[in-house]
Amino acid sequence: xxxxxxxxxxxxxxxxxxxxxxxxxxxxxxxxxxxxxxxxxxxxxxxxxxxxxxxxxxxxxxxxxxxxxxxxxxxxxxxxxxxxxxxxxxxxxxxxxxxxxxxxxxxxxxxxxxxxxxxxxxxxxxxxxxxxxxxxxxxxxxxxxxxxxxxxxxxxxxxxxxxxxxxxxxxxxxxxxxxxxxxxxxxxxxxxxxxxxxxxxxxxxxxxxxxxxxxxxxxxxxxxxxxxxxxxxxxxxxxxxxxxxxxxxxxxxxxxxxxxxxxxxxxxxxxxxxxxxxxxxxxxxxxxxxxxxxxxxxxxxxxxxxxxxxxxxxxxxxxxxxxxxxxxxxxxxxxxxxxxxxxxxxxxxxxxxxxxxxxxxxxxxxxxxxxxxxxxxxxxxxxxxxxxxxxx
Numbered sequence: 001x002x003x004x005x006x007x008x009x010x011x012x013x014x015x016x017x018x019x020x021x022x023x024x025x026x027x028x029x030x031x032x033x034x035x036x037x038x039x040x041x042x043x044x045x046x047x048x049x050x051x052x053x054x055x056x057x058x059x060x061x062x063x064x065x066x067x068x069x070x071x072x073x074x075x076x077x078x079x080x081x082x083x084x085x086x087x088x089x090x091x092x093x094x095x096x097x098x099x100x101x102x103x104x105x106x107x108x109x110x111x112x113x114x115x116x117x118x119x120x121x122x123x124x125x126x127x128x129x130x131x132x133x134x135x136x137x138x139x140x141x142x143x144x145x146x147x148x149x150x151x152x153x154x155x156x157x158x159x160x161x162x163x164x165x166x167x168x169x170x171x172x173x174x175x176x177x178x179x180x181x182x183x184x185x186x187x188x189x190x191x192x193x194x195x196x197x198x199x200x201x202x203x204x205x206x207x208x209x210x211x212x213x214x215x216x217x218x219x220x221x222x223x224x225x226x227x228x229x230x231x232x233x234x235x236x237x238x239x240x241x242x243x244x245x246x247x248x249x250x251x252x253x254x255x256x257x258x259x260x261x262x263x264x265x266x267x268x269x270x271x272x273x274x275x276x277x278x279x280x281x282x283x284x285x286x287x288x289x290x291x292x293x294x295x296x297x298x299x300x301x302x303x304x305x306x307x308x309x310x311x312x313x314x315x316x317x318x319x320x321x322x323x324x325x326x327x328x329x330x331x332x333x334x335x336x337x338x339x340x341x342x343x344x345x346x347x348x349x350x351x352x353x354x355x356x357x358x359x360x361x362x363x364x365x366x367x368x369x370x371x372x373x374x375x376x377x378x379x380x381x382x383x384x385x386x387x388x389x390x391x392x
Contacts, residue, residue, distance in 0.1 A: 024176075027068075030169055035066035038164040042157045054138060057084070057153030058160070064127075065161025069173070071238040073165045077158040079124040084154040087112055087131030092142045094132075101136045108132045166240065173236040176229035177254040182316040184222045184263045189309030191215045191270055192302045192381075195277070199299040209278040216274045219267040226260055255316060266309075266384050273377040280370045294371065301378050308385045 017025040042062035047055035061080060067073045090112055094104035109129055116125030131150075140146050165171070195212050198204050233254050 027171065027173075031066060031068065031171065034164055034168055035063050035161075037168070038066050038161045039063040041164065042160045045160065046153060046156060052153070054140075055153065056134065056138075057150055058157035061154050061157030062161040062164070065158055066165045069171055069232070069236040069238070070162070070166045070240045071235050073162050074239060076122065076124055077162050079120070079122045080127055081151075081154055081158050083116065083121050083124045083126075083128040084131045085151055086115060087128035088135055088147050088150045090115075090128070091132035091135040092147050095136060096142045104136050105133070108136075170240045171236055172240060173229070173232040174252070174254040177226070177233045177260075178316060178318070180222065180226040180229045181255055181259055181263060182313045184219065184226055184267065185309050185313035185316055187219055187222055188263070188266050188270055189306040189313065191219060191274075192306030192309065195274065196299040196302040196306065199295055199302070204281065206278065206281045209274065209281040212274040213271075213278055216267075216271040219270060223264050223267050226263070230254075230257065230260055252318075259316070262384055266381060269377055269380045269384070273374065273381075276370065276373050276377065298371075298374060298378070305378065305381050305385060308382075312385060 014025045039059040039062050042058040043055060046052045046058035061077075061084070064080060065073050065077050067076060087108075090108045091104060094108040095101065098104045098107060109132060112129040112132055113126075116128045118125060121128070135150060191212070194215060198208050198212070
């Protein structure tokens with residue numbers, strides 16, 4: 001019962017998400033309805049308009065062909081059509097040799113399952129064997145006309161499936177790139193805020209640093225999700241830009257790929273920063289943890305950088321649709337002023353940290369080396385988030 005309740009709750013949340021606005025759930029609803037519509041259209045053309053009493057291949061192929069992108073629909077249409085042609089020919093040949101459906105299945109299925117593993121068929125290779133089952137189960141006599149009829153049905157279904165996917169709400173996956181970029185920026189700020197808050201505490205140890213490493217590892221998983229979303233974005237724009245321009249439905253572009261590279265570097269710098277702190281917190285290592293006011297200054301520096309990450313996350317998501325133009329201008333002006341104020345504070349903190357590093361150098365090389373490494377990583381972060389790094 002607990003499992004049923006959890007599944008029902010998940011379904012309910014998915015339905016609400018699809019109802020509220022654009023997102024993955026609504027994309028799945030649209031794709032499912034398009035596949036069903038393509039199957040019905042193929043049945044209407046093959047079974048009703050053309051009067052084919054065995055109009056099976058066309059709607060079956062049309063349903064399978066409607067994929068998450070138009071390019072994948074075209075690619076899989078070619079693969080599936082090839083698999084169906086192979087299955088029809090091999091099954092018809094086996095039936096002609098054995099003159100028995102059971103014997104034809106025994107002869108054709110092992111061969112087709114082996115041939116279906118050919119990489120050119122992709123994931124559609126198994127349909128060569130299922131096509132043979134359909135052909136032999138239909139019980140129609142072997143002839144060139146029968147084979148041509150089945151292949152023609154498959155071609156009709158493939159054309160209808162690709163056309164429906166390309167011209168009826170063509171799937172464009174640009175939103176996922178923007179959302180993953182904004183999430184990466186916001187989560188980077190969250191990690192920096194967590195580290196800054198823990199550094200301000202009187203005591204932190206290797207266990208605390210291990211927690212920071214865990215949060216940095218989640219950033220790397222977000223980077224992988226961003227790379228996957230960018231790949232889907234590129235593929236979804238293939239073969240669709242022309243129809244979208246004709247229909248005047250071109251969506252707003254995703255952020256440039258330079259943003260992906262920038263925030264990937266930010267995530268890498270945060271990972272390096274947490275590892276440095278982990279080494280410093282390890283009692284069995286030589287480097288010593290910086291102490292005193294300089295650690296508080298460094299925590300303030302990380303918090304400022306985290307705040308800038310959150311500002312960037314809001315920028316990547318874009319202005320709200322309900323915001324008026326004058327509100328957008330005011331928000332942009334406020335953000336610019338806040339950035340200038342933050343840069344001034346950063347410069348002052350940077351100057352104080354440089355002074356603290358010189359003082360630590362007089363106390364011992366170990367603490368000075370750790371503080372220098374931490375300061376360099378903070379500067380790298382700031383240089384990525386803001387075009388101009390703090391003055392040296």
